[in-house]
Amino acid sequence: MLRKKEARKKAEFEALVMPHLEALYGTAVRMTRNPQEADDLLQDTCLKAYRFIDKFQRGTNFKAWIFKILTNVFINRYRKLQRDREVRSEMERDGHHAHILAQGPARDAQRPEDAILDHLMSEDIMQALEKLPPDFRMAIILSDVEEFSYKEIAEIMDCPVGTVMSRLYRARRQMQRLLYRHAVDRGFILADEAQVEPPGDSTQSAEVTNLATYRNQKQR
Amino acid sequence: MQCQDMEKFIHVYLDREFAQEDRADYERHLAACEHCRRLARFEQRFKAQLKTSLARPHLRLDEREAVRARIMQTLAEAPPLPADHATRRWILRLVPAAAAAGVLMALVLGRSDIRPPVVGQSLMANHNNRPAEVVTKDPHTLRNWFHEKLGIAVVPPQFSDGHTALVGGSIGRVEAKEAAHLIYRRGGQEISVMVFSPENVPFHGMVSRRIGTKSVYFSYGKGQNVAAFRHGGVGYTITGALPRHELDALVRDVLHQPSGNTEPTPIDAIPVKAP
Numbered sequence: 001m002l003r004k005k006e007a008r009k010k011a012e013f014e015a016l017v018m019p020h021l022e023a024l025y026g027t028a029v030r031m032t033r034n035p036q037e038a039d040d041l042l043q044d045t046c047l048k049a050y051r052f053i054d055k056f057q058r059g060t061n062f063k064a065w066i067f068k069i070l071t072n073v074f075i076n077r078y079r080k081l082q083r084d085r086e087v088r089s090e091m092e093r094d095g096h097h098a099h100i101l102a103q104g105p106a107r108d109a110q111r112p113e114d115a116i117l118d119h120l121m122s123e124d125i126m127q128a129l130e131k132l133p134p135d136f137r138m139a140i141i142l143s144d145v146e147e148f149s150y151k152e153i154a155e156i157m158d159c160p161v162g163t164v165m166s167r168l169y170r171a172r173r174q175m176q177r178l179l180y181r182h183a184v185d186r187g188f189i190l191a192d193e194a195q196v197e198p199p200g201d202s203t204q205s206a207e208v209t210n211l212a213t214y215r216n217q218k219q220r
Numbered sequence: 221m222q223c224q225d226m227e228k229f230i231h232v233y234l235d236r237e238f239a240q241e242d243r244a245d246y247e248r249h250l251a252a253c254e255h256c257r258r259l260a261r262f263e264q265r266f267k268a269q270l271k272t273s274l275a276r277p278h279l280r281l282d283e284r285e286a287v288r289a290r291i292m293q294t295l296a297e298a299p300p301l302p303a304d305h306a307t308r309r310w311i312l313r314l315v316p317a318a319a320a321a322g323v324l325m326a327l328v329l330g331r332s333d334i335r336p337p338v339v340g341q342s343l344m345a346n347h348n349n350r351p352a353e354v355v356t357k358d359p360h361t362l363r364n365w366f367h368e369k370l371g372i373a374v375v376p377p378q379f380s381d382g383h384t385a386l387v388g389g390s391i392g393r394v395e396a397k398e399a400a401h402l403i404y405r406r407g408g409q410e411i412s413v414m415v416f417s418p419e420n421v422p423f424h425g426m427v428s429r430r431i432g433t434k435s436v437y438f439s440y441g442k443g444q445n446v447a448a449f450r451h452g453g454v455g456y457t458i459t460g461a462l463p464r465h466e467l468d469a470l471v472r473d474v475l476h477q478p479s480g481n482t483e484p485t486p487i488d489a490i491p492v493k494a495p
Contacts, residue, residue, distance in 0.1 A: 010295055018288065025287060026276030036429075037464040039290065040438055043427040046291045047298060077440045122273035129274060143235060144270040150237050168231055176266065 013050050020063050024070060027141050031074050033130050041077070045070040064148065068156045071138060078134065120179060128178040136171035143168055226256050230263050290429075297424050336422045338394050338414075339439045339446050342457040345392050345401050346412035347442050352388030352403050362389050366400045374400040374415050377474045384411055384470065394455070395421050411460035411470070418455030423448050431471055438464065447471050452478065 017024075024045065028038035049056075049069050056065050129137055135157070142148045142156060143164075154161045226249055232238055233246045250257050279287065354365045359376040366374040369391060376386050384406040392401030392414055399416035426437035426448065436449040445467050448457045451474060458470050 010292070013295070014288070014292065017291070021284060021287060022276045022279055025279065029277060030274065032464075034463070034465055036468065039287070040427050040429065040464055042287065043291055043294045044440075047294050047425075047427065050295050050298070077445075120269060120273075125270060125273035140270065141274065144267060145274045145276065150235065165232060165237075168235070169228075172231065172263075172266070175270075 009053070010050075013046075013053055016053075016056075016062050017046060017049070017066065020066060023063070023146055024066065027067070027070060027138075027146065028074075030126075030129065030141050030145075031134065031137060032078070041070070041074060044073045044077070048073060061152065063146075064152045064156055067142070067146070067148070068158070071156055072158075074134070074138075120183075124179060124182055125175075128175045128182070131178055132171055132174055136167055136174060139164060139167040140171050140175070223253060223256050226253075227259060230256075230260055234260070234263055234267055294427055297426075297428060335425045335439050335441075338416075338421050338423070338448060338455075338457060339426065339441065341392070341394055342412065342414050342446050342448070342459045343441045343444055345390075345414060346410055346444060346459040350390065353390040355388040357386055359386060362386065362402070365389065370398055370400060372400070372417075374402070375478055376402050377413060377470075377477050379404070379470055379473050381406075381466075381469060381473075383407065392416075394457075406460065406462070409461055411458065411462070413474075414455075414457040414459075416455045418450045418453070421455050431468060432475055434475055436468075436471055438467075449475075451475055 025038060025042055028041040028045075029035060032038045032041055045066065049066050052069075056062065129140060132140070138157065139153065142153045143150075148156065150161050150164045153164045157164065157167075226246070229238075229246070233243065238246060250260055354362065356362055356365075359378070362376050363374055366372065366389065376389075378386075384404050386402065387405050388403050390401045390403065392399045392412075394414055394416040397417060399414050402413040402415065404411040404413065423437040426439045428435050428437050430436070431449075434449055434451065436447055439446045439448075444459055444461045445464055446457055446459045447467050447470075448455070449471065450456070456474060458467060458474070460467065460470075
């Protein structure tokens with residue numbers, strides 16, 4: 001009888017997981033940067049999800065629930081590893097806040113930002129993503145690839161919505177900065193256009209915190 | 221509101237997180253401001269490019285089936301689930317209070333860690349950074365030391381990466397039995413190889429993967445990865461704070477070498493080369 005119960009449970013679990021297999025596997029590949037480690041991460045996630053499937057409330061969002069497990073497994077497994085510490089400290093030295101856009105009057109004839117986007121290859125974007133710290137990378141994947149809402153991302157990453165907004169803002173800016181440098185190195189943007197990059201940490205004050213801030217500022 | 225304030229919320233707007241009223245306000249500003257419109261256009265293009273470039277990898281049917289099969293295999297090898305809530309309540313009614321506390325504790329512990337003891341013991345061995353009981357780079361010295369202490373032949377594996385070097389050994393523990401704990405250095409970190417008798421040492425509850433012809437079991441904890449496997453009648457774990465593909469390479473090296481149970485070739489049987 002126990003065996004039948006176990007078999008039924010496995011079949012139910014399989015039916016829940018299979019529709020999200022590509023999403024989970026794709027996220028695991030982007031996060032681990034290695035197909036073999038992605039496969040292990042996916043299996044660890046499924047093993048944990050299966051063990052705790054009783055905690056999942058039927059009728060609620062299974063995709064968000066299993067992504068939360070994937071995120072936790074990833075963080076527990078990789079965050080303490082030396083490699084990620086090195087990446088993180090490198091990014092922190094580099095400064096998270098950067099803005100590639102010209103702040104001066106628009107130069108319609110040769111906008112550097114358009115030049116960047118025109119020449120970007122998927123490979124360049126993937127490489128820039130890989131250079132982000134894990135929290136930022138996860139925020140980008142959950143929002144831009146998996147299209148979770150800020151509220152769902154906050155639940156998955158176990159943080160306030162304001163932190164999600166802040167991570168996404170900083171992650172996208174950091175990626176843009178990396179891609180901008182890449183475009184300058186490759187000659188897609190002329191050296192004098194590189195001057196339009198604002199100096200220092202000018203966007204620190206521009207960091208978004210929450211929607212209440214928007215409404216308060218709107219009323220000013 | 222000034223443009224600088226509007227810019228902060230450009231992603232919130234593009235991610236469709238604004239309420240209708242806020243969105244309408246935002247769009248009124250965009251309609252009147254070329255600078256913000258230009259920024260919004262750029263961010264929208266960038267976002268679209270992210271989505272296209274980072275799209276999920278497409279799994280062919282056979283790849284999808286292989287991933288599914290590996291997941292189901294992992295679940296099949298998982299230890300039985302702990303008793304459910306109703307069963308636990310029923311047990312608690314029948315047993316005296318002291319035993320009930322014990323059962324409850326066992327259930328709680330069982331639920332919190334589904335991995336076999338060998339994982340925790342390997343992680344602890346590598347995490348403690350205790351000095352080696354014998355410090356030597358010479359595999360033969362170490363082999364003799366373990367033979368004397370444990371009465372078994374342990375052949376310290378040699379790693380082909382050129383920077384994982386043997387530094388010594390200690391007596392470790394796997395399940396209730398003594399085991400050989402071989403200590404290596406790799407850069408600034410320690411790698412532990414535990415060599416043990418594999419009887420009654422289960423690897424269930426770990427993720428398994430084939431490396432060559434062998435099933436290798438993986439787990440992690442304390443910022444370290446662990447690989448466990450059997451080779452030539454001997455059990456091994458390799459533990460270290462290194463990425464899985466680098467751990468795989470170390471496992472492969474061990475699988476290509478004779479195991480601890482392989483007795484040395486009798487001296488007289490070694491062909492003598494002419495001087």
